[in-house]
Amino acid sequence: MSTSFRLSVAAAAMAGICTLAPSVSLAQSEEASADASSSSDQSDLVARGEYLSNMAGCRHCHQARDGEPYAGGRVILTPFGRLMSPNITQHEPSGIGGWTRDDFEGALRRGVNKEGGPLYPAMPYNRYTLMSDEDIDALWAYYQTIEPVFNEVETIQLPFPYNVRQGVAVWKELYFEEARYEPREEWDDQLNRGAYLAEGVAHCAACHTTRNSIGGPVADQAYQGAVVDGWYAPNISGSVDSHLNKFDQETLTAYLANEHPDGLAAFGPMYQVADSLSKAERSDVEAISAYILKRAEDDPEGEADEVAELSEDAMARGAAIYEGNCLSCHGDDGMGRDGLAARLVNNGGVNGDNPVNVINVLLQGIEPRNDWGQMPSFYDSLSDEEIADVTNYVRASWGNEVPRLATALDVERARGVAQLDMTGDTDLTAACPVVSLEGVSDGTRDAVRAVADGPVQEGELQDAVASLENDLSDAEYTRKLTVMTSLYCDALAELDEDISEADFRERQLAFMNELNNAIANDG
Missing domain, CATH: 1.10.760.10 (Cytochrome c-like domain)
Incomplete structure (x- = not known):
């Protein structure tokens, strides 16, 4: 019996109204207990959200040097130019103070902003889409407790055509698929937990998977290394050259937890990951390392790279x-x-x-x-x-x-003095999307090739799109988009062997923007 209940009964007895007091007091006690339970549940949810936010590294991306936590302003370097992380405090309008839970979920799981426009994939929504409803709820509960900070951030600082969000919508059609993590029956709880965290919350593949010339992940080069934000995330696949080969589960867990096994310390962006994981539950870090090592077992070994000789x-x-x-x-x-x-x-x-x-x-x-x-x-x-x-x-x-x-x-x-303009020493076709061209006529291929000898002009793709519609009349939009993008990429690399990587990317993105318009106009 609660203290409030006992005191109420005693007081009522002294006043001679015992028949009423217990029922009123009991109702108040139950209501107070329910409120306390609800408050405790909410506190637990917020704490879980804070834990997940730490594992996801949200603060590292959304805090500028010498800035306030989550207030944004950190410069993110991409192959296409600079982006700045947005303010995700509860400030309105410079943060997400006016957002709903559905708006928040849309950003994390579907890569769309409050207005429904596509987000740039510097935000790893193609990884966060795997997160559970419960974890999205927890993150939302936590972010509602973040103190509002006024900080207006011009998030997009990219040159044309990369500053056109329509091109991002096209990118999403090619490389994004909304999904949820599905546990594998043949794996135990630790491996499934590790897979959920590594593939979703901690988004390891977002940095360590090779990207093609337009920033799309190369599916058959998962975890084989990539340059992200000006730093190289090394190969941690199961290939013969993988840097994972030096680790067992004990040392990998220690490395991820920022414990410097054998003097091996993380630096660059990986230090931020290790710093976050050092605050995580040991069982979660062990689960991640177990999964990373397990998934590598199914990767092809490949061939060792030729060693460069130093004079x-x-x-x-x-x-x-x-x-x-x-x-x-x-x-x-x-x-x-x-x-x-x-x-x-x-x-x-x-x-x-x-x-x-x-x-x-x-x-x-x-x-x-x-x-x-x-x-x-x-x-x-x-x-x-x-x-x-x-x-x-x-x-x-x-x-x-x-x-x-x-x-x-x-x-x-x-x-940062000059942009590296690599010409002639990179196989640009290796960065082109690889798709089946079954059913695509020579006429369509020639029509695409004809526009690859210079920057694509407005309305120039109508003939090529009409030919493709005739070839693949029943195909979905994504299929048509990938076929045309692949054809153009291959033709561009073949026709202009001396084109720089920067120009190669820019021409492709401009083509994708115009292609999206042409397909829409074709009906």
């Missing part, structure tokens, strides 16, 4: 720079110093396919973290050539082997 002169130049600037912390064996400097040997962030991670660290430095010392920036003290030389030395020493050497041009690009 003796270049090795000597790099060694001299390393000795003068790096040796005192990282050691002559590259194994680092516990609590001071990370190990450079067999480190996936160091000897990945792309040298950009080492270049970025040398240019940007790393602030002191926990019990680790500061990594100084060499932005002003070393030239582009010197940074390239020491990068190559580190990536080719102590048994490290890499398929690509750094150049001064790589460093210049990382400094």
Whole structure:
């Protein structure tokens, strides 16, 4: 019996009205108990939402340097230009204060904003779509508790044609499918939990899966590495060159939890992931590592990349720079110093396919973290050539082997001084969508090829679309879109062998915008 009930009965007896007091007091007690239970349930829901938000890394993306948590303004680098993360505090109108729960779910699961327009895929909604109703509810409950912060953010800072959201709608038709995670019966609870977290909440594949020339994930290159936001997320698939090969479940769990097994510390954006997971339940981190290792078992091994050879002169130049600037912390064996400097040997962030991670660290430095010392920036003290030389030395020493050497041009690009305009050394057709062309006539192929010799003009695709409609009259919009995009991509790469990657992307996006209009006009 509650205290309030006992006191009410006693008081009523003294007043001689015992027949009424117990029923009134009992109703009040039950109502108070229900309110307390509801309040407790809501608190639990908010706490769960905060936990999920941490695992998803929401704060890392939605907080600018020296900015307020969740108030947005962080610059996100993409192959197409700059985006800025939006304000997701409860401020109205600069945040999401005017949003409903359905608006919130639409952004996470369907990639649409409050008005129903498509969101840019820098927001990993193609991963968050796997999340459960219960977890969406929890996140929504948590974000409703975030204090409003006024911060108007111009989220889209892309040049034409990438600033046209219509092109994003086309991208979504090609690469986005709404879905929910379905547990696999043959897996135990740990593997299914790990798959749900890794594929959905923590969105590992969003960074580690190779992208094609228009930013679409390449399905048969899942977890094989990609450059994201100016950093290289290494290959963690089951291929022969995978950096996952150095881990077992115990060491991978420790690495993900930011515990630096054998001096192996995360840096760059992966540090943010490890920082988040260090606050997660151990069982969840273990589940993620178990899944990542399990899924790799089904990947094809592939062939090992050819190792790049560093000349003796270049090795000597790099060694001299390393000795003068790096040796005192990282050691002559590259194994680092516990609590001071990370190990450079067999480190996936160091000897990945792309040298950009080492270049970025040398240019940007790393602030002191926990019990680790500061990594100084060499932005002003070393030239582009010197940074390239020491990068190559580190990536080719102590048994490290890499398929690509750094150049001064790589460093210049990382400094933000110039855009790297790679021509002639990339197989652009490898980035084209691969689709079945069964039923597509030579007339349609020729019509697409005819518009690939220059930037596509308004109305120029009507003949090609009409021909395709004749070929695939019963096909869905997505099928027509992928066929035309694939044909144009292949033709563009073949007709202009010297086209830069930047121009290649821009021409494709412009084509996709015009194609969307042409298909719509055709009816």
